[in-house]
Amino acid sequence: MTQSVVVQVGQCGNQVGCRFWDLALREHAHVNKKGIYDEALGSFFRNVDPRCEEGSGTPRIAGLRARAVLVDMEEGVLNEVRQGPLRQLFSTTQLISDVSGSGNNWAVGHHTYGSMYREQIVDQIRRAAEHCDCLQTFFLIHSMGGGTGSGLGTCVLKLLEEEFPEVCRLVTAVYPSSEDDVITSPYNSVLAMRELTEHAHCVFPIENQSLVDIVSQIQHMAHTGKPSAVIKKDCTIISGQGGMSKTQKPFDSMNNIVANLLLNITSSARFEGSLNMDLNEIAMNLVPFPRLHYLVSSLTPLYTLADVNVPTRRLDQMFTDAFSKEFQLMKADPRHSLYLSCALMLRGNVQVSDLRRNIERLRPTLSFVPWNAEGWKVSLCSVPPVGHTHSLLALANNTCVASAFTKLRDRFIKLYRKKAHLHHYMCVEGMETADFSEALHSLSALIDEYSQLHTHTHTHQAPRLNIAT
Amino acid sequence: MSVVTVQLGQCGNQIGQEMFSTIHDDSVGAGQKMYKECSEERFFRVNAAGALVARAVLVDMEPKVISRAIAKASKSGHWTYGDKAHFCQKQGSGNNWANGYCVHGPRHRDAVEDLVRREAERCDRLAGIFAIMSVAGGTGSGVGTYVTQCLRDMYPQSFILNHLTWPYATGEVIVQNYNSVLTLSRLYHLSDALVVHENDTVHKICSQLMNIKNISISDINRVIAHQLGSILQPAVTTDSAPHYCRNALGDLLSSLVCHPEYKLLSLCSIPQMSQTSLAYSAYTWPGLLKHLRQMLIANARMEEGIDWKVCVPLSGEESTANRQMCFNRSLSNLLILRGKDASSADTGGFKDASLYVPWLPPGGTFNTWNSPVPFNGYEKSATLVSNSQSLLKPLDNIVRKAWNMFASRAYIHQYTKFGISEENFLDSFAMLEQIISSYTHL
16 A cells, blocks of 8 residues: 655644644544554554564554654744644654744745755655655645745645655645735735646645635534534544544634545545545546646535435435535635536445436536546545545536636735735845746636636537548 | 456456356356366366365555455355465556556566466466456556556467456546547457446446345446356357357357457346346246347347337348447357256347348357356346447447547646657557447448
C-alpha cells in the first residue's frame, strides 16, 4: 500500500491538520479494534514502537508518528501542538516555526521565509519521504488569505515539485470570506492562486464562508429539538469527541469539516472496497486539462444522521444533497454550471445499484461538457466513517469555480487599482511589480479557460474517421 | 489438458476468483466422477498436501484486491490459489492505460512471465491461456494488454483467450473509453478471441432475472462467472463423443473464429434466475432453444423483453428492412447444452443458413456441445457463444465517445506523459473503425 505525507503550513493549515490527525486516529482505532499496526494505518502513520524490529510481524501499536511536516512562522499554534494531546504524534524536528509571523504578507511568507527555511523544510520532508516505502501523495494544507499559509505554503508546493516531481501534489486551500478581516487577503489569494494553478495536480478549494454557513445550519438543526434532528455524540462531522482532544475550540467544527474531506478522499486508498479509487486516479479522471484542476467538494450526510438499516429514501437524499448549493464547500452552485467531470466516492453500505439509480436520476438535471457527457468516476469503499453507515463525497470539476474566482479577482482589482498596500509587498526582497500583474493575468486566463467551455457546449459531434472499404 | 488463467487488475481478480469458485462448486455438486475429473484437470492442480490449487496467476498493481481474492479462496476450504502465484505492487496504475502499458508492464515483465511459465510447466498439456481483465481501468487494461503481448511472444503456438469486461456506459472511470480503445485495438492482434461481458447487460440480468434488489459488484461477477463456467466446464463435442472434449479452448476457437478480422464473442445463457425460483421451474429443450434463437437474432441478452418481431431475412431479399428491424447476423455460433437429454435436443433452428453470412460454407458456422450433467444447479441450461454483430453497437458507442473526447484533446496530456502519443491514439481509432466496418457489412 502507498503512503502520503501531509505538509501543513500556517495557522489555518495547522489547525485543520491537527483536526485531521485526531479524526484519522479515531477512524483507525474504530476500524482496527485489535490495535495492530496494519497497512491502512501505515498510509498516514509510521510505527515508532521501540520493540518493533523490521519484519518482526505486527505488534500492537505502542508509538505512532504522523507522516507530517508542520510549518508556521508564529509560535502560537505549534506550541499548542507541542503541549496538546497530539504531541506524541510529532517529533520536535517535524515542527518548523519562527517567532515573528508573516504579517499577512504573501511576499514575506513566500520570499523571505521561503528562502530562509527552504533547506530545513526540504530536509524534513525528505526525511518523512524516506520513511515511506511507496510515497504516492503530498497533501498540502494552507489558507489563501494570510501570509504564511498562502506565501510559504505555495513556496513549499514549488519545492515539492522540484524535489519530488513524481509524487502527486494535492492542495487543500482555504479561501477567505469576502468580509475577511485581513485587508490584504485578495492580494495574498491571487498571488497564491498563480502558484496553485501552475504547480498543483489538484486543488480542493474551500471557502471559509461555506464552512461558517454549514456549521451554523448544523447547530440550528441541533437546537430545533426534533427527535430526528438530534446530533449523535460521535458524529464525526462536527464533534471531536472520541478522539484525543476532549474540549472543543471555536474553529474546531469548521476545521473538522475540512479534516473529514481529507479522510474521505483517502478512504478508498486506505480501506478495501468493491470499487477502489486510488489517489492517483483523482487527477487522472477529474482533470481533463492540466490547469483546470480546481475541484469543488461536498460531503453528505452532514446533518442527517445515519440509521441502522439504510432506508432507500434517505440514501437517495444523500445523493441529491451532494449536488445542492448548501452542501458545497465553496460558495458556488455546480448544479447551474457546467460539469467537466464528477467523482462520487461512497463509503459504507452502498451498492452499485444505488449508485446507478442515482446517477440516472440526477444526470438529466446536470449539464456536462458534450465530450464528457458521462463523466462520472465512482468508487465504493466498504468502511464507513465513524458513527455513520454510509457517506458520500462528491468532487466536481465544474465551471462554477470561475464565478467564485471572478469575485476574488474583483476584490483584488479594487485594491490594486489604488495601489493600496503595494509598498508592503514591494519592499520585500525577491518581489517585483510584475508579480502582481502576472498573477492577475494568470487568474484571468484561468477564468477565461473555464468560461470558454460554455461557448463550446453546442458543438456537434466530431466527424468519425473514414475507413476505405 | 489444462488452462492457465491469468487474473489482471481489480476486475480480473474478482471475476477470476468467482469463476474458480463456480467451477469448483459445480464439478463437486454434480456428483459425476468423469465430469469432476475432467474439470479438475482443466482448472486445478493438486499440491503436495493433496489440496486443490487453482491453475491461476494473479496480477495487480496494488495489494488489496489480491489479498481479498486469496483469502476468499482459502476460506472456501475446498481450493486455494498457489502460494507464490500472485504478483502485486504497492501503487495502482491510476486508471491510466499508458501507465499500465508503458510503465508497470515492462517494469514487471520478468516477474509476471516467470509466474505464468511456472504455472504452465505444471500442466501435463497446456490447452491455452485464459486472461481475465476489464478494459476501463489502468491495470487490467494497460498491464493486461502488455502481459497478453508478452504471453503471445512466449507461447506463439498456444491459444490465448481474453475475457473482457466492458464498463457501464454511464461511466465508472471517466477515461474508460480511451482505455477501452487502446486495449481493444492492441488485443485484437494479439489474442485469438475476445469474450466480452458488458456491465450494463449483466446488471439488467441481475435486476430483471435474478430479482436482486441491491445489486453489488459481486452479484455482477457471479453472473459473469456462471456464464463463463457454462462454456468452460467439460462438454462433449461432435469429435470427442462419447468422451468429454479435452481441448476446451482450442475447440471453442476453431468453432467460432474462422477469420482473423472477426474475434468478438458474446455470450447469452438461458435460463437465469434466483436460487429460490430455481426449485419451482421446469423447462423443456424446445422452449429454451426457441427463446435462445430469438435472443440471437434479435440481439437480446436476456429472455425477458425479447423483440419477437425480428425475423430472419428471406434469402435474396434486400436486407435494408431487416437492418432496421435490428436483425443480428452471425458469423458463427456455438451452442452448449447442459442437463437432462441435452444430447437429443433439436438444434435445427440454429442451422438455418440465412442466420449466417453467405460466404462461409454451411457446415462451418454452427456447432453444438452438450453434457448430461446439470450445470450449477440448473436442471437444463443452454449457453450460446456467438460471433455476430451483437457487440457492434456497444463497440461503436465506445469509439464514438472516445473520439468526441479526443477531438477536444481532453485528458491526452495524461497519456503523452507516459509515452502514448496522439498518433498512437489515431492508429487505435483507425484500427477499431476498421473492425466496426467489417462487422457492419456482414
